[in-house]
Amino acid sequence: MSRQRIRFVEARTARAIAIIGAIALLVAALALGIAIGTVFARSHLGEEQTLMSRRSYEIEELGRLNAALIQLAPRVDGLSAQVNELHEFDIHMKAANGAHGASGVHDVPPLPDSEESAAPLDGAGGPLLPPRLCDIDRDDSGTPRQRLKKTQRAIDCLNGEVSQLQTQTLDYYTAYMAFPGRNPAPGTRTGSPYGNRLDPFTGHLSFHPGQDFPGPSGTPILASAGGRVVQAGERAGYGNAVDIRHSDGMVTRYGHASRIFVKAGDYVMPGQEIAEIGSTGRSTGPHLHFEVIVDGAQLNPSPYLALFRRMPNAQS
Numbered sequence: 001m002s003r004q005r006i007r008f009v010e011a012r013t014a015r016a017i018a019i020i021g022a023i024a025l026l027v028a029a030l031a032l033g034i035a036i037g038t039v040f041a042r043s044h045l046g047e048e049q050t051l052m053s054r055r056s057y058e059i060e061e062l063g064r065l066n067a068a069l070i071q072l073a074p075r076v077d078g079l080s081a082q083v084n085e086l087h088e089f090d091i092h093m094k095a096a097n098g099a100h101g102a103s104g105v106h107d108v109p110p111l112p113d114s115e116e117s118a119a120p121l122d123g124a125g126g127p128l129l130p131p132r133l134c135d136i137d138r139d140d141s142g143t144p145r146q147r148l149k150k151t152q153r154a155i156d157c158l159n160g161e162v163s164q165l166q167t168q169t170l171d172y173y174t175a176y177m178a179f180p181g182r183n184p185a186p187g188t189r190t191g192s193p194y195g196n197r198l199d200p201f202t203g204h205l206s207f208h209p210g211q212d213f214p215g216p217s218g219t220p221i222l223a224s225a226g227g228r229v230v231q232a233g234e235r236a237g238y239g240n241a242v243d244i245r246h247s248d249g250m251v252t253r254y255g256h257a258s259r260i261f262v263k264a265g266d267y268v269m270p271g272q273e274i275a276e277i278g279s280t281g282r283s284t285g286p287h288l289h290f291e292v293i294v295d296g297a298q299l300n301p302s303p304y305l306a307l308f309r310r311m312p313n314a315q316s
Contacts, residue, residue: 181304188215209298210291218279239281255289
């Protein structure tokens with residue numbers, strides 16, 4: 001009897017334990033399922049938020065890179081145009097000086113080159129090494145953020161290179177813009193040239209120190225180059241005249257004007273209207289008398305005008 005009761009008690013207890021265990025497992029499984037679902041939902045929501053944040057960052061960075069490229073493009077285009085203009089002018093200058101040298105005449109002083117115009121460096125030296133160019137990494141591997149960083153570094157490097165080139169080009173382009181020779185009276189014809197001629201008033205041989213441009217009164221007179229106005233007003237023999245200093249020892253003069261639009265001390269740009277053609281002073285009719293003066297000597301303007309006449313991109 002005792003053995004049977006023990007077995008009965010053990011069997012009943014086992015069944016109860018099994019039932020309770022099954023219920024516990026079911027409850028645990030249900031709780032685990034709810035917990036997993038909650039964690040998964042939170043994780044999925046976090047991934048979406050992370051993905052949205054990452055995409056927002058990438059879009060913002062792409063916008064910044066695009067803006068940087070938009071700002072860089074016109075700087076590169078402007079620098080390229082300046083360099084091309086300087087190169088073209090240098091070709092014409094060398095050709096003109098070669099022709100003048102062959103004939104023993106040298107009326108056109110050259111633009112300063114890098115060896116003559118560059119300021120000497122104090123205590124400079126070191127080994128001669130090739131320049132380091134921007135490292136444009138074309139490898140598309142890596143995360144989007146890594147690729148954006150590489151692109152940003154490349155753009156920063158290019159910006160630095162363009163800034164250095166602009167600084168180095170500025171002195172030469174400034175000298176070029178201050179070099180006389182652009183047509184001071186577009187649309188007019190050429191009249192009495194530089195040199196000896198029969199004076200229109202006396203009929204005797206006299207020296208004419210400039211180039212005449214006959215035209216209707218009121219025709220615009222333009223600055224042949226950039227510079228500073230050093231005289232504007234009445235000058236003996238020239239009537240209303242304007243003198244513009246372009247560099248040390250180089251001046252252009254515009255005589256017989258009917259009206260003057262600048263005053264002494266003004267800075268002018270190439271092609272800026274400074275006066276109008278007239279017939280003031282010692283003149284027989286409306287025209288512009290144009291002179292190029294270097295170190296106080298009145299030189300023949302024709303070689304200067306010829307330099308820019310062959311350059312379609314030169315400002316006039």
